[in-house]
Amino acid sequence: MFTTPDVTKSCNSDAFCSWLYQQTESRWLANSGYLIIVKPIRILAIILIALLIRWALHRAISRLTASTSRAAMPALLKPLREKVTETAEEGQFIPERRRQRAEAIGSVLRSFVSAVVFTMAALLVMGEFGFNLGPLLASAGIVGVALGFGAQSLVKDLIAGLFMLLEDQYGVGDTVDLGEATGVVESVGLRITTVRDGRGVLWYIRNGEIVRVGNKSQGWAMVVVDIPIGFVNSEEAIAVLKRAADTVAQHPEHQTEFIEAPDVVGVETLTVDGATIRTIAKTTADSQLTVQRELRRALAESLETSGLSERIAASRLAPRSAVPPSWYPGAGGTPPADDPRPGGSAV
Structure with missing residues (x-):
């Protein structure tokens, strides 16, 4: 693999070495000058050119990723499939996610560029030292x-991680559902994603094993609150709940957390225990739980202060006789004259 270089042959093809030989007429001095001066200069030039190419490529990647903070985003860094439709209200929450994803992609690209450039430079330097690169490249x-x-699984994990970054499926700080693990993403790599669940367990998940992702932190979230109202007047209950929801949305502490005003959509279900009224609100992803708790509290208090809660309780506690009437056939009585059942006088 290592061969002693033919200095005389190399010297004849080098302008500096030939000039030195013509001036001194000493083959030894010319060869020595080739080894002491020309070879180090060539190696130094290879290293400097490699560093220059690396710097230029890193600068181009940095400028490409930095432009994501502006409204016009480079097509290279856009997700391959847009997951969120950006409306006027939602657009303000996307640039930060784009910036984080662009930085992650930029870091990967810079590492890849450095590895390729320095590998090529190392091979050229080894060639200058007389290494036979043919067998090395074949090996x-x-x-x-x-x-x-x-290492097919490793390649699968790396490719899945790269596409995960390009498609912006999730990022650090997102609350995700990855099937076996559900929690907050703590780190994202090309091979491994770490997620900490609600019990504090840290999950290490290979990117190639992730077949579905449920991201609860991307874009916006929907708050759904169902309030049972028994058998009271639904229109009256809807009006009370609507005023309470609007009060929460207009409160200075929660005003910025709502993307759209809350809406009491009406009766959602109807059972033997009465009706259920549904209230929905479109919020930022980070504020979903906070808004949900605040809406529940406000809606419950509104029913209490309006007096509807007592009527709801009364409608649910209406007495029902568990003892069959005396005329029930099994009790041995006689059915009334207007009994519509078979065997009754009305039939």
Whole structure:
């Protein structure tokens, strides 16, 4: 793999070495000058050019990722499939996510560029030292094929991680449902994603094993609150709940958390225990739980202060006789004259 370079042959093809030989007429001095001056200069030039190329590529990547903070986003850094439709209200929450994703992609691209440039520079330097690169490249190709077959899961994880970043499926701080693990994303890599669940357990998940992602922090969230009202007047209950929901939305502490005004959509279900009124609100993803708790509290208090809660309780506690009437056939009585059942006088 390592061969002693033919200095005399190399010297004849080098302008500086040929000039030095013509001036001194000393083959030894010319060869020595080639080894002491020309070779180090070539190696130094290779290193400097590699550093310059790396700097230029890093600068281009940094400028590309930095432009994501502006309204016009480069097409390269847009998700391959848009997950969220940006309305006027929602657009203000997207740039930060774009910036984080662009920084992650930029870091990966910079690492890849550095590895490629320095690998090529190292091969050129080894060539200057007399290494025969043919067998080395052939051996690297064989090792690459062997690793490709033996590390298919690793390649799968890396490719899945790259597409996950490009498509902006989730990021650090998002609350996600990955099937086995549900929690807050703590770190995102090309191979591994770490998620901490509600009990504090830290899950390490290979990107190639993630087949579905439920992101609860992307874009906006919907708050749904169902309030049972028994058998009281539904229109009256809707009016009371509507005033309470509007009060919460207009409160200075929660005003910025609402994307759209809350809406009492009406009767959602009707059972033997009465009706259920549904209230919905479109909020920012980070404020979903806070708004949900505040709406529940405000809606419950509104029913209490309006007096509807007592009427709801009374409608639910209406007495029902558990003892059959005396005329029930099984009790041995006689049915009334207007009994519509078979056997009754009205039939």
